[in-house]
Amino acid sequence: xxxxxxxxxxxxxxxxxxxxxxxxxxxxxxxxxxxxxxxxxxxxxxxxxxxxxxxxxxxxxxxxxxxxxxxxxxxxxxxxxxxxxxxxxxxxxxxxxxxxxxxxxxxxxxxxxxxxxxxxxxxxxxxxxxxxxxxxxxxxxxxxxxxxxxxxxxxxxxxxxxxxxxxxxxxxxxxxxxxxxxxxxxxxxxxxxxxxxxxxxxxxxxxxxxxxxxxxxxxxxxxxxxxxxxxxxxxxxxxxxxxxxxxxxxxxxxxxxxxxxxxxxxxxxxxxxxxxxxxxxxxxxxxxxxxxxxxxxxxxxxxxxxxxxxxxxxxxxxxxxxxxxxxxxxxxxxxxxxxxxxxxxxxxxxxxxxxx
Amino acid sequence: xxxxxxxxxxxxxxxxxxxxxxxxxxxxxxxxxxxxxxxxxxxxxxxxxxxxxxxxxxxxxxxxxxxxxxxxxxxxxxxxxxxxxxxxxxxxxxxxxxxxxxxxxxxxxxxxxxxxxxxxxxxxxxxxxxxxxxxxxxxxxxxxxxxxxxxxxxxxxxxxxxxxxxxxxxxxxxxxxxxxxxxxxxxxxxxxxxxxxxxxxxxxxxxxxxxxxxxxxxxxxxxxxxxxxxxxxxxxxxxxxxxxxxxxxxxxxxxxxxxxxxxxxxxxxxxxxxxxxxxxxxxxxxxxxxxxxxxxxxxxxxxxxxxxxxxxxxxxxxxxxxxxxxxxxxxx
Numbered sequence: 001x002x003x004x005x006x007x008x009x010x011x012x013x014x015x016x017x018x019x020x021x022x023x024x025x026x027x028x029x030x031x032x033x034x035x036x037x038x039x040x041x042x043x044x045x046x047x048x049x050x051x052x053x054x055x056x057x058x059x060x061x062x063x064x065x066x067x068x069x070x071x072x073x074x075x076x077x078x079x080x081x082x083x084x085x086x087x088x089x090x091x092x093x094x095x096x097x098x099x100x101x102x103x104x105x106x107x108x109x110x111x112x113x114x115x116x117x118x119x120x121x122x123x124x125x126x127x128x129x130x131x132x133x134x135x136x137x138x139x140x141x142x143x144x145x146x147x148x149x150x151x152x153x154x155x156x157x158x159x160x161x162x163x164x165x166x167x168x169x170x171x172x173x174x175x176x177x178x179x180x181x182x183x184x185x186x187x188x189x190x191x192x193x194x195x196x197x198x199x200x201x202x203x204x205x206x207x208x209x210x211x212x213x214x215x216x217x218x219x220x221x222x223x224x225x226x227x228x229x230x231x232x233x234x235x236x237x238x239x240x241x242x243x244x245x246x247x248x249x250x251x252x253x254x255x256x257x258x259x260x261x262x263x264x265x266x267x268x269x270x271x272x273x274x275x276x277x278x279x280x281x282x283x284x285x286x287x288x289x290x291x292x293x294x295x296x297x298x299x300x301x302x303x304x305x306x307x308x309x310x311x312x313x314x315x316x317x318x319x320x321x322x323x324x325x326x327x328x329x330x331x332x333x334x335x336x337x338x339x340x341x342x343x344x345x346x347x348x349x350x351x352x353x354x355x356x
Numbered sequence: 357x358x359x360x361x362x363x364x365x366x367x368x369x370x371x372x373x374x375x376x377x378x379x380x381x382x383x384x385x386x387x388x389x390x391x392x393x394x395x396x397x398x399x400x401x402x403x404x405x406x407x408x409x410x411x412x413x414x415x416x417x418x419x420x421x422x423x424x425x426x427x428x429x430x431x432x433x434x435x436x437x438x439x440x441x442x443x444x445x446x447x448x449x450x451x452x453x454x455x456x457x458x459x460x461x462x463x464x465x466x467x468x469x470x471x472x473x474x475x476x477x478x479x480x481x482x483x484x485x486x487x488x489x490x491x492x493x494x495x496x497x498x499x500x501x502x503x504x505x506x507x508x509x510x511x512x513x514x515x516x517x518x519x520x521x522x523x524x525x526x527x528x529x530x531x532x533x534x535x536x537x538x539x540x541x542x543x544x545x546x547x548x549x550x551x552x553x554x555x556x557x558x559x560x561x562x563x564x565x566x567x568x569x570x571x572x573x574x575x576x577x578x579x580x581x582x583x584x585x586x587x588x589x590x591x592x593x594x595x596x597x598x599x600x601x602x603x604x605x606x607x608x609x610x611x612x613x614x615x616x617x618x619x620x621x622x623x624x625x626x627x628x629x630x631x632x633x634x635x636x637x638x639x640x641x642x643x644x645x646x647x648x649x650x651x652x653x654x655x656x657x658x659x660x661x662x663x664x665x666x667x668x669x670x671x672x673x674x675x676x677x678x679x680x681x682x683x684x685x686x687x688x
Contacts, residue, residue, distance in 0.1 A: 019436035045447045045507055046439070053492075167440075172388045172408040306635045 009035040010326060013072035013096070015063045015087050016079035017041040017050035020101050023130075024076050027316040029054040033323040037070040063087055067094040074099065074326065081106065081187065082179040088114050088125065097124040097326060099319070102190035106180050108343035115336045124332050126322060127339045129194045133314030133321070136264040136271045137195070140255055143262050143273065144199065150259030150276075155199040155238040157192040157253055160246040169222040176223055182350035183223015185213060185242050192240045193345040194338065199255050200236035207233030209345070213352040216245060229349055240349065251311075266311050269304075270297035357459070357571060360384045360419065362409060362449065363427030365391035368464070368527055371564035372425060377402050379568050384418055386428070409445035416452045423571055424453065425462045429504065435496040442500040446507055455515040462570050463508045465523045467556060467582070468498045472647040481556075482656040483523075483580045493644045520570045525584040525655065528675065529560030530682030536598035536605045537591040539640065539650075546606035549640075550613035551592040553652030556584045559675035562668035569664040581660040585668040585675075588655050597672060601680040613652055620646045 012034045014021060018041070028034045040060040041047040051059040060066035067075070067090065075091035077084055077100040084104050091098045098118070104127040105111045111127075118125035131137060143149050163169060168177030168184035180186040200207075211229030215222065225244040231237065251266035260275035272293065278286035304310070321333040359376050363369040364385035373385045373396075383402045386409075387393055393404050407415025409428050426449065430441020455461075470481055471488045491499045505521060512519035528534055537555055538546040558566075566583045589597065592610065599605040620643030627635045639645045660666045670678075 018440075019434075022436060043444050043447055045443050045503065049439070049443070049503060171390050173411055174408075174413055306637060307631060308634065308636050 010073040011037045012074045013038040014076045015040045017046045021078045023312045023315045025054040027319045038066045040066045072096050092121045099126045108347040111343035126334045130315040130318045133317040140262045149257030152257045154256040155196050159242045159251045163225045163244045164217050164219045169219045177221040185224040185227045189346045194342045200233050209348040214354040357422045358382045360421040360424045362386045369427045371560045375564040375568040423460050427464045438496045438500045443503045446504045450511045455517045460518045462520045465505045466501045469502050480654045521580040524563045525556030525558045533679045537594045544606045547609050549611050549616050550650035551610040552590050554588040555591050555594050556655045558585045559670040566666045573664045578663050584655045584657050587672045597676045601677045603680045
């Protein structure tokens with residue numbers, strides 16, 4: 001039985017104990033702001049394992065029963081996307097704030113409906129955007145905010161990851177890998193969309209979109225495995241690309257401004273900053289400096305690998321920001337308008353679907 | 357007897373299907389949809405069903421069997437992948453089977469469930485050896501195999517179904533040679549860790565024979581059987597046997613267990629003091645995992661021999677020869 005600060009902790013319940021729950025639950029199990037009152041999964045073995053591993057008060061096979069039994073303050077919805085709508089709605093109506101994994105819904109209109117419901121219920125509804133809280137994104141934020149990069153003109157997000165190799169494309173399983181109109185690409189798309197909008201400063205406008213969303217592999221389960229799109233917002237443009245046929249795996253973020261360029265990668269992080277003064281005769285010196293920093297990043301990545309500071313290291317930071325805001329009565333670190341803008345851009349990108 | 361074999365197209369599964377069919381059983385072989393069974397040479401009394409236990413599918417229409425041999429598992433991948441392929445798959449199977457009408461459930465577990473951090477009585481690992489008390493300190497395979505075994509036992513106990521747990525050692529045979537016992541290779545040098553310790557080997561056909569004997573053996577009160585061959589050679593001897601049989605084995609650099617253990621303990625101390633045990637290291641450096649793999653111990657198969665009436669018929673030299681020939685054929 002918890003004591004002391006326990007009375008002030010937020011009661012938290014988790015629906016869905018699969019892969020991504022392993023990124024949420026360690027924070028919830030260790031945070032002084034959260035008290036894990038229940039975990040729920042349709043698989044009894046999965047729910048029991050999560051309860052034991054992360055010290056939840058109880059496990060459940062039915063979400064409604066968990067909500068009634070535990071009366072949580074916050075619910076994390078971590079199930080496959082097609083089940084999000086009903087679970088988010090049920091949780092909000094039960095009086096809980098909701099943190100939902102991306103993509104929250106299959107379309108911007110469904111997202112808007114859920115956000116409207118949250119507003120009616122007087123609760124927060126937050127779609128996860130953990131990459132915004134990664135080390136190098138925070139550093140690039142700093143470079144943008146202090147004007148080092150100048151006006152941001154281009155934001156490129158280039159993801160190379162074989163979507164056919166994972167569960168989405170596993171031909172041993174029946175049915176679609178993910179039930180979204182944009183297939184497996186749409187499962188990753190919110191990451192690219194919110195990062196683009198964040199750095200482009202286009203929080204409320206998806207701008208113009210052109211490009212192609214297609215299935216290059218012929219694997220029907222994956223739905224779509226290739227996106228190559230150009231996005232033009234008010235003052236910023238960018239290329240958003242998801243490729244399944246390129247190696248090595250990488251997830252590159254390049255932010256180009258009127259005074260400089262910042263580049264990083266989410267899988268093997270490094271940070272390269274090239275400024276306008278690093279041109280001409282100074283360019284070789286910048287290259288030497290960048291080489292040194294790249295080597296340091298290599299050692300840092302080795303350390304991070306050993307210490308399990310991986311691609312999801314922004315997740316506990318994001319959750320901590322949310323829980324601190326909830327506990328202090330502050331405002332949400334992820335605004336509803338940002339979530340709607342992300343959904344609108346994802347909608348526009350999914351509309352590029354090709355039947356080829 | 358009509359016998360369902362899950363994981364039938366796997367390394368051990370193929371041998372179990374062959375052995376069960378040869379013993380006169382009608383075998384229902386459950387294989388994954390992408391498995392190629394055209395060249396397996398299974399006899400006519402083998403009915404092949406395609407399906408994946410991770411999903412409830414049409415495989416559930418073929419469960420009118422007398423007995424189940426459950427081999428399906430996901431031995432690699434991250435914890436989520438192994439959990440889905442090992443634990444959830446087993447849960448789906450148990451939820452779908454008519455457990456109360458089955459004669460027996462034979463579950464294929466693993467030696468990985470034992471606790472190697474405590475020296476067992478007389479240095480011998482047998483069925484009474486304690487189970488791993490800290491599976492999270494080992495690896496995803498140990499965690500999921502322990503959960504799987506416990507799930508099977510609980511469900512069988514709940515329904516009164518007789519359950520036999522088979523824990524094979526390191527299964528070798530054509531297609532799997534454990535790199536001749538090598539821990540690390542550098543060009544033409546093979547590092548053997550704890551080279552004098554016994555390698556808990558069982559030849560794939562020997563292991564399959566033990567499993568098939570468990571179908572109708574009178575096991576009495578025994579429930580768990582360790583399966584290792586009579587001859588558990590040292591890693592060095594196994595390496596030599598592979599080389600003599602024609603394997604491309606390198607020059608041996610023996611690394612004594614005491615040195616490996618000292619390194620593991622030092623790394624463990626540094627991890628504790630400097631990283632508060634957060635560091636996740638390769639098997640070569642993690643003391644608890646080193647113990648599970650290289651600690652010099654002995655292994656007993658007495659219970660399997662006495663109760664199942666099992667005698668491993670393929671001896672080490674023959675098993676290694678078959679393994680190496682197959683590898684050479686594949687390479688050639």
